[in-house]
Amino acid sequence: MRSHSVRRCCAVLLVLLASNGFATQQSETEILSLQQAIQLGLQQSPALAAVRATAIAAAEQVPQAGGLPDPRLSLGLANLPTNSFSLDQDPMSQIQVGFSQDLPYPGKRALREDVAKQQAQVAVLGSDEAHLRLVRDIKQSWWQLLYLDRAIQSIERIRTLLQQQFETAQTQYTVGQGQQQDILLIQLQQAKLDDDELGLIQARSDALIRLNSLLNRPPLTPIVLPQQVMERLPELPDIEELQQKALDQRPDLHASHAQLGAAHSMRELSAKDRYPDFNIAARYGRRDQYQDLASVQFSMTLPIYAGRKQSRAQDQRQAELIAQQARLRDAQIKVGAEVASALVRYQRSRDQVTLFDVSILPQARQTVDAMLAGYQVNKVDFVNMVQAQTSLQNYETNYWQAYAAAHQALAQLAAALGQENINE
Secondary structure, eight states: OHHHHHHHHHHHHHHHIIIIISOOSSOTTOBOOHHHHHHHHHHHOHHHHHHHHHHHHHHHHHHHHHSOOOOEEEEEEESOOTTTOOSSSSTTOEEEEEEEEEEOOTTHHHHHHHHHHHHHHHHHHHHHHHHHHHHHHHHHHHHHHHHHHHHHHHHHHHHHHHHHHHHHHHHHHHTTSSOHHHHHHHHHHHHHHHHHHHHHHHHHHHHHHHHHHHTTSOTTOOOBOOSOOOOOOOOOOOHHHHHHHHHHHOHHHHHHHHHHHHHHHHHHHHHHTTSOOEEEEEEEEEOTTSOOEEEEEEEEOOOTTTTTTHHHHHHHHHHHHHHHHHHHHHHHHHHHHHHHHHHHHHHHHHHHHHHIIIIIHHHHHHHHHHHHHHHHTTOSOHHHHHHHHHHHHHHHHHHHHHHHHHHHHHHHHHHHHTOSSTTO
């Protein structure tokens, strides 16, 4: 029974670390439902806050992109004689004040603003995608934790039953009515349960840390899940309908479309770069003892190196447009594969849950009851009775594993469709 003591020591150590090594935000008696976990994660996630702030920053760039360049104000002294640097020695000496404004070729500002709008939309859609992924990850971690809790509880139930049988077998052996091999068999099964539980406790610690990190809490903050979970496993539409829904509403795909629109606008902008930009300027010169002077100037850029610059830029933007078209298609293929993979996982797990719930578990429980009744009247071998009990524990664990896997697949499918929940 040494492994039993080791397991108990490990469990106590985990509890002490959780209570003393970290500040907790939730007491051990507080129940954390799935919806509460999702709400807490959405409120507390620094990663989600970062992408939301990035989207706000990108939106602020739109009016900047469509605005005129800042005008330029100039002050100067003109035509000063070098022998005296006096303003009243030469009639052309003057104090000048100037103003100039760059004017992009018509249509460039609108295209730059359109590019910024598309990029801001990409940032917003990136925030939506991060929101969905966070909800998916919280759901999957929560269901993993639930499965591990149920598996540990199943082991504890079988352990209690085996302990009762061990005491009975020991008493019978003491009075000469039992066999030593029965006692040894129970001890072996208890040791195996200890080993299984140690693995589950370690897996639960990993799942606990994962969920707490998603909720932005200290890693070993205790989490207690509800004892009653009545989450129905729904029937789903066929794969073609689900994939079309994903194409229509997945934020990642809408972001790829927005990036494609930005690439179109950038290609059009590169074509307009072959045309000159303009500048208008006005200057006023004040002269001592003479009439003041004023001048107006118009200038423009001369794109005479278009063969090396603007034409190459057009080729660059065209290649970038083709690349974005390919990325959009690749994203559509990946989303379709995500939907198909999640759907196949869900259907397989749902079938397993149905099989366990309707057939395997009822039969296993009936078998255990029959074995116990038969053993009490010496009609069933002790070994077979113990094996039936451990088989029931394995079936119960597998049931909860399949049940959690089905809900994890639903979470993956909902995110692939661009939804928080599958029934939206």
